[in-house]
Amino acid sequence: xxxxxxxxxxxxxxxxxxxxxxxxxxxxxxxxxxxxxxxxxxxxxxxxxxxxxxxxxxxxxxxxxxxxxxxxxxxxxxxxxxxxxxxxxxxxxxxxxxxxxxxxxxxxxxxxxxxxxxxxxxxxxxxxxxxxxxxxxxxxxxxxxxxxxxxxxxxxxxxxxxxxxxxxxxxxxxxxxxxxxxxxxxxxxxxxxxxxxxxxxxxxxxxxxxxxxxxxxxxxxxxxxxxxxxxxxxxxxxxxxxxxxxxxxxxxxxxxxxxxxxxxxxxxxxxxxxxxxxxxxxxxxxxxxxxxxxxxxxxxxxxxxxxxxxxxxxxxxxxxxxxxxxxxxxxxxxxxxxxxxxxxxxxxxxxxxxxxxxxxxxxxxxxxxxxxxxxxxxxxxxxxxxxxxxxxxxxxxxxxxxxxxx
Numbered sequence: 001x002x003x004x005x006x007x008x009x010x011x012x013x014x015x016x017x018x019x020x021x022x023x024x025x026x027x028x029x030x031x032x033x034x035x036x037x038x039x040x041x042x043x044x045x046x047x048x049x050x051x052x053x054x055x056x057x058x059x060x061x062x063x064x065x066x067x068x069x070x071x072x073x074x075x076x077x078x079x080x081x082x083x084x085x086x087x088x089x090x091x092x093x094x095x096x097x098x099x100x101x102x103x104x105x106x107x108x109x110x111x112x113x114x115x116x117x118x119x120x121x122x123x124x125x126x127x128x129x130x131x132x133x134x135x136x137x138x139x140x141x142x143x144x145x146x147x148x149x150x151x152x153x154x155x156x157x158x159x160x161x162x163x164x165x166x167x168x169x170x171x172x173x174x175x176x177x178x179x180x181x182x183x184x185x186x187x188x189x190x191x192x193x194x195x196x197x198x199x200x201x202x203x204x205x206x207x208x209x210x211x212x213x214x215x216x217x218x219x220x221x222x223x224x225x226x227x228x229x230x231x232x233x234x235x236x237x238x239x240x241x242x243x244x245x246x247x248x249x250x251x252x253x254x255x256x257x258x259x260x261x262x263x264x265x266x267x268x269x270x271x272x273x274x275x276x277x278x279x280x281x282x283x284x285x286x287x288x289x290x291x292x293x294x295x296x297x298x299x300x301x302x303x304x305x306x307x308x309x310x311x312x313x314x315x316x317x318x319x320x321x322x323x324x325x326x327x328x329x330x331x332x333x334x335x336x337x338x339x340x341x342x343x344x345x346x347x348x349x350x351x352x353x354x355x356x357x358x359x360x361x362x363x364x365x366x367x368x369x370x371x372x373x374x375x376x377x378x379x380x381x382x383x384x385x386x387x388x389x390x391x392x393x394x395x396x397x398x399x400x401x402x403x404x405x406x
Contacts, residue, residue, distance in 0.1 A: 017086030022228030030057035086110035306345035333405035
């Protein structure tokens with residue numbers, strides 16, 4: 001995968017398995033399973049699917065002893081399948097116990113996610129947090145200190161509220177929440193460093209479900225630290241709402257050079273694939289020109305000139321076909337992810353858009369001649385007609401890839 005636009009090297013790079021997060025490295029796409037981690041087969045299958053879709057890190061829930069005991073077997077089975085995607089353990093409430101009781105789990109994971117808001121309270125919080133950090137140091141693992149506004153550290157909130165009550169110009173409630181998020185992350189990171197965890201093993205996140213809240217918090221966090229940052233709108237929602245909200249928030253931050261790894265936390269449609277969140281993350285980065293994952297398909301929206309749905313079906317089929325080819329093409333044809341394909345529906349913009357793409361086809365609109373000129377790197381090469389246009393165009397794309405990127 002290539003990076004089209006340099007990301008600001010405003011953070012310290014962190015190694016997670018064989019993946020580098022932060023510093024000058026490209027923004028990394030990650031995802032999370034929703035299987036019962038204790039179900040080894042189901043979890044292995046979903047991790048593999050997410051990795052095949054392009055997830056470069058995959059997080060799994062580790063909430064019970066059975067789940068912790070399953071982790072080494074999940075890692076082993078994935079490795080046997082040739083799937084070496086780094087695994088992140090998601091710990092809440094009892095992570096200190098599970099990591100201590102199951103050292104094979106601690107070793108098999110590449111990163112631990114710790115939530116300062118539920119690692120413990122009072123004296124226990126410090127002891128339990130320290131236990132997890134010491135385990136990370138022992139096994140040389142990266143740690144994400146993941147603050148979430150739904151489980152914010154109450155002690156930090158109470159302290160800031162008390163300070164605010166005494167201030168001459170008190171802040172608004174949402175400003176206190178924002179400050180609590182950032183303070184919790186930075187104070188926890190400082191504590192982790194004091195316990196011996198190096199800065200280049202720490203990633204921070206401050207997840208909120210409001211777009212403007214997320215932007216404000218991450219701007220503040222980025223201005224006050226140089227830790228690698230994980231971006232994501234928590235509880236983004238389902239379908240278009242979740243996609244639009246996540247895109248709106250992350251695009252602003254990424255454009256400002258903030259963020260080193262992203263996850264799109266979509267609620268899956270009933271029966272829907274978990275890989276949708278990976279595709280959305282990739283498309284955000286690719287449409288912004290930050291990275292390339294799969295050839296981009298340009299297609300017109302259709303109008304009264306395109307009463308036939310033929311071009312819509314062809315655009316859909318080509319896009320699906322290209323994505324299916326990418327696991328094999330990625331290694332065999334370096335640079336193919338930067339290719340652009342245009343599928344246009346009439347003569348108005350069809351030829352022009354087709355000439356701008358690496359390969360483009362201008363299908364006939366309503367009342368136009370039933371022919372479809374094909375353009376390759378700006379030059380008209382052939383005119384297709386008849387019932388096999390789709391198949392012939394796909395063959396042209398295949399030959400172009402083999403000839404250009406081999």
